[in-house]
Amino acid sequence: xxxxxxxxxxxxxxxxxxxxxxxxxxxxxxxxxxxxxxxxxxxxxxxxxxxxxxxxxxxxxxxxxxxxxxxxxxxxxxxxxxxxxxxxxxxxxxxxxxxxxxxxxxxxxxxxxxxxxxxxxxxxxxxxxxxxxxxxxxxxxxxxxxxxxxxxxxxxxxxxxxxxxxxxxxxxxxxxxxxxxxxxxxxxxxxxxxxxxxxxxxxxxxxxxxxxxxxxxxxxxxxxxxxxxxxxxxxxxxxxxxxxxxxxxxxxxxxxxxxxxxxxxxxxxxxxxxxxxxxxxxxxxxx
Amino acid sequence: xxxxxxxxxxxxxxxxxxxxxxxxxxxxxxxxxxxxxxxxxxxxxxxxxxxxxxxxxxxxxxxxxxxxxxxxxxxxxxxxxxxxxxxxxxxxxxxxxxxxxxxxxxxxxxxxxxxxxxxxxxxxxxxxxxxxxxxxxxxxx
Numbered sequence: 001x002x003x004x005x006x007x008x009x010x011x012x013x014x015x016x017x018x019x020x021x022x023x024x025x026x027x028x029x030x031x032x033x034x035x036x037x038x039x040x041x042x043x044x045x046x047x048x049x050x051x052x053x054x055x056x057x058x059x060x061x062x063x064x065x066x067x068x069x070x071x072x073x074x075x076x077x078x079x080x081x082x083x084x085x086x087x088x089x090x091x092x093x094x095x096x097x098x099x100x101x102x103x104x105x106x107x108x109x110x111x112x113x114x115x116x117x118x119x120x121x122x123x124x125x126x127x128x129x130x131x132x133x134x135x136x137x138x139x140x141x142x143x144x145x146x147x148x149x150x151x152x153x154x155x156x157x158x159x160x161x162x163x164x165x166x167x168x169x170x171x172x173x174x175x176x177x178x179x180x181x182x183x184x185x186x187x188x189x190x191x192x193x194x195x196x197x198x199x200x201x202x203x204x205x206x207x208x209x210x211x212x213x214x215x216x217x218x219x220x221x222x223x224x225x226x227x228x229x230x231x232x233x234x235x236x237x238x239x240x241x242x243x244x245x246x247x248x249x250x251x252x253x254x255x256x257x258x259x260x261x262x263x264x265x266x267x268x269x270x271x272x273x274x275x276x277x278x279x280x281x282x283x284x285x286x287x
Numbered sequence: 288x289x290x291x292x293x294x295x296x297x298x299x300x301x302x303x304x305x306x307x308x309x310x311x312x313x314x315x316x317x318x319x320x321x322x323x324x325x326x327x328x329x330x331x332x333x334x335x336x337x338x339x340x341x342x343x344x345x346x347x348x349x350x351x352x353x354x355x356x357x358x359x360x361x362x363x364x365x366x367x368x369x370x371x372x373x374x375x376x377x378x379x380x381x382x383x384x385x386x387x388x389x390x391x392x393x394x395x396x397x398x399x400x401x402x403x404x405x406x407x408x409x410x411x412x413x414x415x416x417x418x419x420x421x422x423x424x425x426x427x428x
Binding site: 038041042044045046048049051052055059117118124133134135136137138145146147150151152154155158204205206207208209210214215216218219222225226229 | 295297298299300301302305315316317320327328329330331332355356358360365367369370378379380381382383384385386388389
């Protein structure tokens with residue numbers, strides 16, 4: 001039977017753990033609010049960008065950019081995988097990795113090679129074992145900027161330009177609400193028309209300055225970057241939300257443990273007192 | 288009243304301006320352009336510089352953009368501003384850095400330091416839980 005002192009030490013150590021998890025919960029909660037603000041702040045850009053790309057599909061340009069053209073029979077595909085840098089956020093990363101692996105298995109069965117580009121420490125560590133990582137960005141922190149992503153995205157776009165990969169996918173966690181984060185795998189390239197387009201009555205095209213190719217190159221690169229950035233920002237919000245929930249349940253569990261241990265401790269103490277009393281009584285009777 | 292059009296200036300990280308205007312002056316790649324309502328559709332990259340928006344009533348507002356892209360529709364002007372200074376060689380350098388990162392991580396197996404640390408912490412926590420369960424079982428609590 002555990003002695004009173006042992007149990008007391010146990011309770012104390014769990015209380016310390018609980019303090020840590022509670023602090024992490026509160027930190028995550030406040031960071032989540034900021035991350036959500038950033039997510040909202042970047043939405044107008046993504047929307048406007050989407051509009052422009054959409055208009056482009058309406059227009060009848062004399063020049064079709066190769067990002068907009070479907071490629072038949074892919075030989076090799078690329079993934080950009082966005083994860084968090086740190087753990088302790090429940091099953092957030094692993095759930096997404098599972099989805100990505102399932103997706104990748106589909107390609108492998110068709111003998112299609114896979115190149116990866118990872119953003120965030122966790123995905124770098126995880127996918128090191130599964131595929132060829134051509135670029136990575138880690139330690140973006142809680143305030144990722146577009147500037148941090150330009151390099152990684154460019155590696156993949158270059159590979160696409162050179163014909164090394166024929167499809168590019170983006171995997172990240174979409175922020176639905178605090179309790180729900182949804183892992184998604186989206187196709188970035190070639191840019192897929194969203195099916196809502198209808199033929200316009202009249203044909204028009206943009207004036208391109210200086211020329212169509214230069215403008216569209218710049219525009220589409222930014223479009224891809226904005227999608228990746230949006231993914232990163234959502235992922236940060238997801239990470240914070242998931243961590244908050246995970247830490248809350250950890251704190252709750254610690255509370256339950258403490259209650260249980262307290263009960264055990266009280267019983268042990270009571271037993272010791274009873275024993276002592278009966279010893280005294282027995283001793284007195286013997287005299 | 289003069290004709291107006293809707294103007295949006297956004298960057299990837301924030302919304303900068305949204306409202307109606309009579310005219311927009313922007314530093315396009317080929318030289319400064321002034322856009323008024325009913326301009327034909329146009330797409331052009333922007334140089335770093337200032338975008339001048341003339342609101343209704345002639346009031347002027349200035350916004351700095353570090354480059355970007357401007358889309359013009361007859362009644363909507365959208366400025367997609369860059370947040371970072373972009374140049375082909377700068378982008379190249381960033382790409383190189385990302386690639387090096389990946390190679391280094393593959394070579395340098397000691398980068399799994401964090402992993403080892405986390406594993407140690409996990410083992411510790413598991414041991415703690417096991418211990419607690421044992422205590423609970425022994426005392427019949």
